[in-house]
Amino acid sequence: MGNICRSPTAEGVFTQLVKQARLSEQIYIDSAGTHDYNLGKPPDSRSQVAALKRGIDLSGLRARQVTQADLTEFDYVLAMDRANLKSLQLLCPPGQEHKLHLFLNFAPDNDTQEVPDPFDGENSGFKHVLDLSQAASTGLLTEIRQRFQLRAR
Numbered sequence: 001m002g003n004i005c006r007s008p009t010a011e012g013v014f015t016q017l018v019k020q021a022r023l024s025e026q027i028y029i030d031s032a033g034t035h036d037y038n039l040g041k042p043p044d045s046r047s048q049v050a051a052l053k054r055g056i057d058l059s060g061l062r063a064r065q066v067t068q069a070d071l072t073e074f075d076y077v078l079a080m081d082r083a084n085l086k087s088l089q090l091l092c093p094p095g096q097e098h099k100l101h102l103f104l105n106f107a108p109d110n111d112t113q114e115v116p117d118p119f120d121g122e123n124s125g126f127k128h129v130l131d132l133s134q135a136a137s138t139g140l141l142t143e144i145r146q147r148f149q150l151r152a153r
Contacts, residue, residue: 003033003063006080006115006129008043010103012056013133017141022152027144030074032066034087039063044119050126071096076140078103081114104132106139 011031018027042048043058051058071077071092077099079085088100102113115132118125144150 001033001035001084001117002038003031003065004038004041004044005047005119005126006117006133007031007033008058008061008063009047009051009126009129010078010080010115010133010137011061012051012058013130014137014140016056017137021141021145023141023145023150025153026148026150028074030070031061032064032070034066034079034084034091036065039065044126046118046123046126047129050123050130054130056130066091068093071099075099076101076144078106078140081117103136103140106137106143107132107135108139110135 008031011029015024015029018024018029041063043051043061043063048058066077066088068091071088077088078101079088080103082102085100085102089097092100103115104110104113110132112132115129115136116125118129
C-alpha cells in the first residue's frame with residue numbers, strides 16, 4: 001500500500017536474484033504503492049534490518065505511488081494482497097489486465113496467496129515477508145526466463 005515494507009522487500013529480493021542470474025541488463029525492476037502516504041520515504045527500518053541480514057540493501061529505495069503508465073510499461077504488475085490487486089484493477093487501462101498478478105501466485109508449493117503486512121506486528125513478520133518474497137521471486141524469475149527466453153550475459 002505505502003511502498004515501505006512488502007514491496008521494497010520484494011524488489012530487493014528479486015533484484016538480488018536477477019543480479020545473481022546475470023540478467024540485470026535485461027530485466028528492469030521497480031516497486032510502488034497503491035497509496036500516496038509515504039511518498040519519498042525509505043523502506044521501514046525493520047524491513048531494512050531484516051533484508052541486510054540476508055545481504056540485501058534497501059536503503060537506496062524510496063516510496064512512490066503506482067501510475068497508469070506503470071501498468072502499460074511493465075510486463076508484470078504484482079500485488080501483495082487482494083486489496084492492492086483490486087486497487088490496481090481499478091487503475092488499469094483496458095487491455096492491460098493480463099499483467100496484474102498476486103505476487104505469491106509465483107511461489108511454488110505455497111498455500112497462501114497474500115503477503116501479510118508486517119508493519120504493525122513483530123520483527124519476525126519482516127523475516128516472513130523475506131521468506132515469501134524469496135519463494136515468489138524464484139518462481140517469477142523462472143517464469144520470466146521461460147517467457148522471454150532470457151540467457152545470462
